[in-house]
Amino acid sequence: MKLVIGNRSYSSWSLRGWLAARQSGLAFETQVIPLYGDGWDEAKGAIPELAPAAGKVPVLWDGESVVWDSLAILEYLADKVGRDRYWPKADDARAMARAMVAEMHSGFAALRSELPMNLRIDPFEKPLSGAVRADATRILTLWAQARARFGKGGPFLFGTFGAADIFFAPVVVRFRQYGVPVPGFAAAYMDAIWEHEWLEAWRAAAAQELWTIPKFDVAAEI
Numbered sequence: 001m002k003l004v005i006g007n008r009s010y011s012s013w014s015l016r017g018w019l020a021a022r023q024s025g026l027a028f029e030t031q032v033i034p035l036y037g038d039g040w041d042e043a044k045g046a047i048p049e050l051a052p053a054a055g056k057v058p059v060l061w062d063g064e065s066v067v068w069d070s071l072a073i074l075e076y077l078a079d080k081v082g083r084d085r086y087w088p089k090a091d092d093a094r095a096m097a098r099a100m101v102a103e104m105h106s107g108f109a110a111l112r113s114e115l116p117m118n119l120r121i122d123p124f125e126k127p128l129s130g131a132v133r134a135d136a137t138r139i140l141t142l143w144a145q146a147r148a149r150f151g152k153g154g155p156f157l158f159g160t161f162g163a164a165d166i167f168f169a170p171v172v173v174r175f176r177q178y179g180v181p182v183p184g185f186a187a188a189y190m191d192a193i194w195e196h197e198w199l200e201a202w203r204a205a206a207a208q209e210l211w212t213i214p215k216f217d218v219a220a221e222i
Contacts, residue, residue, distance in 0.1 A: 001021070001026060001027070001028035001029070001060060001061065001062045002028060002029050002030075002031055002049075002060070002061045003017060003018060003021050003028050003029070003030050003031070003058055003059070003060050003061075003073075004031045004033060004049045004050065004057055004058060004059040004060075004061070005017060005018055005030060005031070005032055005033070005057050005058045006032070006033060006034070006035040006057040006058075007032070007034055007035055007206075007209060007211050007213065008032070008119070008202055008203075008205050008206035008209055009117075009118060009119040009120045009206045009209060010035070010116070010117055010118060010119075010120075010213055010216050011035065011057060011058075011117070012112075012117040012170035012173075013056075013057065013058060013070045014057050014058045014070075015117075015169060015170050015173075015202060016058075016070035016071075016074075016166055016167055016169065016170065017057070017058030017060065017070040017073045017074075018030065018058070018202065019165075019166040019169060019198060019199075019202075020070065020073050020074040020077055020086075020163075020166055021060070021073070021077065022198050023074075023077070023085060023086060023161070023162070023166065024077040024078075024080065024081045024085065025081060025085070026077070026080065026081065028060075031049060032209070033047060033049065033050065033057065034211040035057070035213065036213045036215070036216075049061070052066045052068055053068035053069075056068065058070055058073060060073045060076065060077075062076075070105075070167075071101065071102075071105050071167075074086060074163055074166065078163075085162075086162050086163040086166075087162060087163055088150065088158045088159075088162065090150075092149075092150075093149070093150040093158055096145070096146060096149070096150070096158075097146070097157070097158055097162065097163060097164045098163075100142050100146065100157075100164050100167075100168075101163050101164055101167045103142070104139075104167045104168060104171070105167065107135075108135045108138070108139065108171075109135075110129065110131035110132045110134070110135050111132050111135040111136065111139075111171070111174065114128075114129060114131075114132050115132060115174045115177075115178050115180075116174075116216050117170050117173055117174055117177075118177060118216060118217065119173065119177070119203060119206045119207075120206075120212065120217065121177060121217070123176055123177050123178070123179060124177075124178070124179060125178070125179030126178040126179060128178075128180065136175070136180055139168070139171060140182060140183070140186055143157060143168070143185075143186055143189060144183075144185065144186075146158060146164065147185060147189065155188065155189065155192035156189070156192060156193075157189070161196070165193060168193075169193055169199060172189075172190045172193040172194060173194075175190060176190060176194065
C-alpha cells in the first residue's frame with residue numbers, strides 16, 4: 001500500500017490518514033507531496049497520485065483500489081484488518097465513538113479556520129474568538145464524556161488508542177500550539193496523544209521537512 005500525504009507540519013487530514021494506516025498494522029509506504037507551492041492550482045491536476053481526490057490529501061493506494069478522505073481510509077482499513085482494531089467492542093461505546101468521529105470530521109469550522117494546524121510555530125497563547133471558544137468547549141465536553149464513561153482501560157478517549165483518538169489528534173496539536181486552556185483531565189489526555197510513539201515519529205519527520213506554506217504561517221500568527 002502507498003499513502004499519499006501533504007506537508008506534515010500543516011496537514012491535519014494527512015495526520016489522520018497516516019495514523020489510521022499505522023493503526024492497521026499493515027505495511028505501507030508514504031509519499032509526501034508539498035502542498036500550495038507556486039502554481040499549485042494548476043500543478044495539482046498533473047499529479048497522478050492525487051487525481052482521484054481532485055488534488056486533495058490523503059489518498060491511499062492499495063493495488064487496484066484507491067481511497068481518499070481520511071475517514072474513508074480508516075473504514076477501508078478497518079474492513080481489511082478487523083473493526084475492533086479501530087472501534088470499541090461494546091455497542092454503547094462504539095456508538096459514541098462513531099458519533100464523535102463524525103462530528104469531528106464534519107464540524108468545528110471556526111477552530112479549523114482560526115487555529116490552523118502548524119507544527120513549525122513555537123507554542124504561544126493566541127486570543128480566541130467566541131466561535132473558537134464554543135468549538136473548544138464542545139470538544140472538551142465530548143472528551144470528558146468519553147473518558148468518564150469508557151476511558152477506564154487506558155489514557156485514551158475510550159481507554160485504548162482508536163479511531164476517536166486518530167481524529168482528535170490534530171486538535172491536540174492545535175490546543176497545544178495555541179495555548180488553549182484545558183482542565184486537568186484533558187491535559188493528561190493530550191499528553192498521552194502528544195507522547196504517543198506515532199505522533200512523536202510524525203513530529204520528527206515534520207521537523208525534517210523544508211517546505212513552508214507562508215499563508216498558513218501568517219494565519220497562525222493572526
